Amino acid sequence: MSEPALIIKTYECRDESIIGHIILNNPKALNALSIDMVDPMMSQLKQWKNNKKLVAVIISGAGDKALCAGGDLRDVHHAMTCGDASQRVLAERYFAREYRLDHMLHNYPKPVIVWGSGIVMGGGMGLFMAGDIRIATETTRMAMPEITIALFPDVGASYFLNQLPEHIGYFLALTGAIFNSEDALELGLANTVALNKDLPDIIEHLQEQTWSDDKEDNVSVVFDIVDTYSADAKEKLPPALLAPHQEIISELFAEADTLALIESFLQLQTKDEWLKQAQANLAAGSPLHAFIIHKQLKETLGMSLADVFRSEVRLATNIVRFSEFAEGIRALLIDKDRQPNWHFKTLKEVDSEFVDSFFKEPWGQNPLQDLN
Numbered sequence: 001m002s003e004p005a006l007i008i009k010t011y012e013c014r015d016e017s018i019i020g021h022i023i024l025n026n027p028k029a030l031n032a033l034s035i036d037m038v039d040p041m042m043s044q045l046k047q048w049k050n051n052k053k054l055v056a057v058i059i060s061g062a063g064d065k066a067l068c069a070g071g072d073l074r075d076v077h078h079a080m081t082c083g084d085a086s087q088r089v090l091a092e093r094y095f096a097r098e099y100r101l102d103h104m105l106h107n108y109p110k111p112v113i114v115w116g117s118g119i120v121m122g123g124g125m126g127l128f129m130a131g132d133i134r135i136a137t138e139t140t141r142m143a144m145p146e147i148t149i150a151l152f153p154d155v156g157a158s159y160f161l162n163q164l165p166e167h168i169g170y171f172l173a174l175t176g177a178i179f180n181s182e183d184a185l186e187l188g189l190a191n192t193v194a195l196n197k198d199l200p201d202i203i204e205h206l207q208e209q210t211w212s213d214d215k216e217d218n219v220s221v222v223f224d225i226v227d228t229y230s231a232d233a234k235e236k237l238p239p240a241l242l243a244p245h246q247e248i249i250s251e252l253f254a255e256a257d258t259l260a261l262i263e264s265f266l267q268l269q270t271k272d273e274w275l276k277q278a279q280a281n282l283a284a285g286s287p288l289h290a291f292i293i294h295k296q297l298k299e300t301l302g303m304s305l306a307d308v309f310r311s312e313v314r315l316a317t318n319i320v321r322f323s324e325f326a327e328g329i330r331a332l333l334i335d336k337d338r339q340p341n342w343h344f345k346t347l348k349e350v351d352s353e354f355v356d357s358f359f360k361e362p363w364g365q366n367p368l369q370d371l372n
Helices: 035-049 074-081 085-106 123-129 157-163 168-175 181-187 196-207 215-234 243-252 258-266 273-284 287-300 305-320 323-334 352-357
Strands: 006-012 018-024 054-061 066-068 112-116 119-121 133-136 141-143
Touching (some): 006 035, 066 123, 074 323, 085 123, 112 123, 119 123, 123 141, 133 215, 157 287, 168 243, 168 258, 168 273, 168 287, 305 323
Parallel strands (some): 018 054
Antiparallel strands (some): 006 018
């Protein structure tokens, strides 16, 4: 008998309130977010939303390696490549449903606590950033590595990357660079920390509380509890990866012209292994999508979160309808040969009008038009 895609738990508190717990349950795939997780998670959240006894929701990943390493794209790849037009529509709907889930979490009327231990990448970042209480740990490793598969940092990243200082968002989006809990704290992506071992104790402490009907009061209760663990955790966090490079990143990624920005970074002479890996990620990624990513971040600057999701689903739908994304998934996740046959072989070949075509409405009405 197969394991359920989600594990749903509830914990009763001393005042008879209830805390809900959603566990992504695919540890062998680092809890990659599949449609079998997205739909039942939305259903469960809708049910809890109207439960007056439920006062908070915890989201975590099964096992000790990841909250979520991104979207489960194998089924998406099959839908895009099987030659069945109805299957391609299912691939498009995957993104619309995932973004709707993220938007629901961002606007949830009860505190959302996200336990971001281990790998938190792509779709995992979408879940993490939707939380009110975003807890990183000593093992947290974050990234938005979509350029490597010819996608773009989505799941609301067009919003939260644009909130980062000094052009850091452009750097993370274009390079897929990995950063850790110390970086996440400094950037405001995580808003507190604990150690991996602390989650069961934190849940027990949450059960001992007296809760109110006010979300903000309850958010404060959660922070007060996690803060009792964070001081010890901060002493055990690994050194920041991104912070020591912030000055050079800010300088290089301030360039407005996409080609000039990318070339200046790729031509940077450095012996720093972290920067060299970031260069390698960008150099190996889709040249077309480097331009798409830069344009998407520029166009969504200042947008509301709902408008960002509408922009992202428009772009994702157009990407699903073109071959580059399927090729990126094939090379990295299916055949794993890491030899993608990109549409444009070099950055200088990328045609600006072709890039612009991905930003046009592909349907009569946006599937996320009702978000507010």
